[in-house]
Amino acid sequence: MRTLKIACRIGLAAAALVLLAPTLAPDTARAELVVDVRGGQFQPMPIAVTDFAGEGNLGPEISGIVTSNLGRSGYFAPLARDRFPEAAPAFDAVPRFDAWRAAGVQGLVTGRVTRDGQGRLRTEFRLWDVTTGQQITGQQFFTDPNNWRRVGHIISDSVFTRITGLGGFFDTRIVFVDETGPKENRLKRLAIMDQDGANVRFLTPGDASVVTPRFSPRAQEIAFMAQTSGEQPRVQVLNLETGARQAVGNFPDMTSSPRFAPSGRAIVMALQQGGNANIYQIDLVSRTTTRLTSSVAIDTSPSFSPDGTQIVFESDRGGTQQLYVMNADGSDVRRISFGQGSYSQPAWSPRGDLIAFTRMSGGRFSIGVMRPDGSGERILTEGFHNEGPAWAPNGQYIVFFRDPGGQSGGQLYMVDITGRVEVQIPTPGFASDPTWSPLLSEVR
Structure with missing residues (x-):
């Protein structure tokens, strides 16, 4: 044995x-x-x-x-x-x-x-x-x-x-934004739970409005954007073991849409300056800051390929929100989305074979996937308001949230990459912006 x-x-x-x-x-x-x-x-x-x-x-x-x-x-x-x-x-x-x-x-x-x-x-x-x-x-x-x-x-x-023959995904957790209260004044807290909805625990007290949490692939950390009344929104990192929170970078303007590098040692995020936004990388050890895009458009929502050599992001540099891929140093930018409507919130699969996205067309929001070169686009699920795709660690399932509109709120769902399986994930209340952890055995 x-x-x-x-x-x-x-x-x-x-x-x-x-x-x-x-x-x-x-x-x-x-x-x-x-x-x-x-x-x-x-x-x-x-x-x-x-x-x-x-x-x-x-x-x-x-x-x-x-x-x-x-x-x-x-x-x-x-x-x-x-x-x-x-x-x-x-x-x-x-x-x-x-x-x-x-x-x-x-x-x-x-x-x-x-x-x-x-x-x-x-x-x-x-x-x-x-x-x-x-x-x-x-x-x-x-x-x-x-x-x-x-x-x-x-x-x-x-x-x-x-x-x-696929990797597992049950021994994992999901972090999401728990939402309570009336829609025009919702309290938004980070929460963590087992992937089946059990063992819910709140990570932030609601002192700041939080969005877009993202797991580190290597450490017990979550990156997210937080906004306290009267202050600029900031990307922060939360240590799950100690509860300590710290801002990433020392920028005078809003930072958003964080995502860890595969090594867990760096974060890419968007920095808004005036009416534009560009993508920056910050080394979490040396605190070195590197600017990756320089456009007069809004470049945001970066996501690394699992080997760390490329980044997919969304940009309106062509007039509408579309998906672009560039090398990790910001070179060789090329557009990959060409379907009807606008594309946003790209997320690179842990297997490297697909990129998930949100597509808005005709007043409907769809969750779909395409290959990294833009080919093979498939819509997995669509509805009034579907957003925020994030991958399970085996690259076979995607978690997202669906908001039916009105005074109601979002609920979490998972869909597999064939589009044949769609299941709601229970949460204690309204929920949005989910992110899936690696297998717990792989987190240091």
Whole structure:
């Protein structure tokens, strides 16, 4: 057995993961349990997640998280418990595959929750291919009992990745702008929650109006724009561990639309000067400031390619808001959007293959994607007011907010890059400007 370690310092203890040796999982059997989502013509896989044995209600709670996560992904169709052909099989027993096949199930997840001698929670699971009767994978996790929800997300990621071949996205968090009060005078606070809407925590007290939060890809930090009454809006960075906030740069004018470089050591943002705005980069260690664009237009909303060599941004230099790509040093600027309407809020996929955007045309707002050269444009979802696309760390899903208008407010949704899956993400109230964290195991 080999050991994997996952650590996240956002109020969580480290969790050690130990892979169980597969009992009956030859490579020839593994290829059968697959959902091919890359072509967009997939059918959700029928799967069953049995109640994990042991520890009172904790086992069913963890398996319930796995069931919910897989169902919300849109790539799985979990079987309702009242249709299970047998009670949860003992963890060390072989399931009745003929009965599960008759119920239409292709994948089966079983598990067990116990405590070790040190009081740590030990959670084990197995993923079975019902068609072949083979175990596909199995793992066990040791962690503080308070981290039981996160264990459910990690198991979900393991099952999701093993079957789809995509990276996980359940063991993550979302930061968003929580909005309360009447529409003309809303209190806007930064909030953080698990990707499924649980464990909401407020990060700012509402002393300043906040917009466009962005996660650092490497550290426990959030960049965002804040405006206090009587002062210029400023880009700030919030440390999630200490709660400390500091302004980025010492500019006399408004700064906005921050985005971290892939290294996490620099930020690009827009600086407004008069009626124009240009893009600047600030090294967070040396505090060196570099101007990247020099136009008489409004250049804003920069976003790095994952390899750090290019930046996409929006500009009205051609008369309307369009998307442009340039090298990271500001050279070789070229326009990439040419469809009807205006384009804004570009976000480069973590996989590097797509750029997400908001498009406004005919009074409707759409969330779409295109390749970095502007080809292959596709609209994923549209409506009265859709804005603020941000990528999941696996580059397969996009979170955004939708505002129906009137005195109502925004709600968060996620859509996959095929456009076939669209799911609302619960929040305690109105919400806007979401940003998705990296996998918690990858954050220092």
